[in-house]
Amino acid sequence: MIAETIFSAVSAAGLGIAAVTAYRKRFLAATRIAAYSLVPVGLVMTGVVKWAAHTAFSPVAWLGFVVLGVAWLLFLTTRAVERRRGGTRKERRAAEKAARREAVAPAASAPSLPGRSPAVRPEPQPAPRAQGSGEDFSDIEAILKKHGL
Template identity: 45%
Template sequence: MLTITVCAALSAAGLAVSFLTAYRRRFVKATRLAAISLLPIGLAMAGLIGLGGKVIQAFSSWAADLVFKPTVWAGFAVLALAVVLYLVAGFAQARSGGGTRREPAEDGGRPAAPPAASPPALRRGGGREAAPAGEDFSDIEAILKKHGI
């Protein structure tokens, strides 16, 4: 209850300053002040201030346990061991050649030839075939030479 009261007072004070700023015809600054002024009461009404208090309390309890309980230190040691084992396994896999073995190809290890090109696509209308891939580009070459490219 006290938290909501304090937040409401903060918001009211901020809104008062924002109205004074608007009275001086600084509307953009007044709008920003009003937006910031509404944050405390909004956080309190949504319950996020109480949640923040619980998070801080939980973190401080964990930090105290970190200092005073050996089981927490043992937990960090186990986590460190897990990371080291994971990294060692990765290095071992990389050193052994990637972990997967491939059988050599029948043609002496050369990659397979790409598939043959498909026949040219048909144009819509007229039923004529599209221009072949090896089309004469002499007119384009002439334009490029004219511009020094």
Template identity: 45%
Template sequence: MLTGTVCTLLSVAGLGVSLLVARRRRYATAMRLAALSLVPVGLAMTGILRLIINMTFNPVAWVGVGVLGFAVLLFLSARLADRSRKGAPAAEPGTPPVAAKGASTPALPATGRKGAQAAGGADDFSDIEAILKKHGI
């Protein structure tokens, strides 16, 4: 009963503020404020707020949350242990094989503009220089 009253008062205050903002002709902001101010009443009317409050002040519920968290940690650690025991997962078909740790990677041939930039910096501005010379600059 008390939570419903508090939520109603919060919503009324929020709607009042949104009306004041709307009088300044800031309608989009006023609509956002109105939407946010209706949330407490909606939570109170659906009963979700009561569920949240009961869970917040219930130590058994918090122990349950801890147990669920511990279960997730156990599950994730079991997956990590399983992966480390089996090694790396198999590569997808069509992907190149992974090189060994000490092996050097072969250089890829330079193609196009990216190749010119990677090979050196000499050809980077040749196009720009040609345009400038053409215009006499």
């Protein structure tokens, strides 16, 4: 009952400050203050304050918070160990596989048949430009030629 009274008084004081702020023609700030001051009344009306007061004096609730804290510390500890080792076992295996694939020959092509040489594509030649245009479209032309356009 005391918590509800205190929350209601805080809300009333906040609404009074909002009224004074609105009187000073600062309507945006007054609206924001009114919104903040209505939150405690809303919490009282929904029963959150009563629930919180019962939780604060309940030993079972405090033991629950302790258990949650221990779980949180265990998560943090395992994450720190993973970082120190270089990730989870699954991530390390994936990195090792990628390293083995790269170590073989990253730029190697498919094996060629005996007696046949690999086909060599000629370099595309840039198209001649008009001398008087003054604009340089060589990079655009290279991109278009690369895509066969």
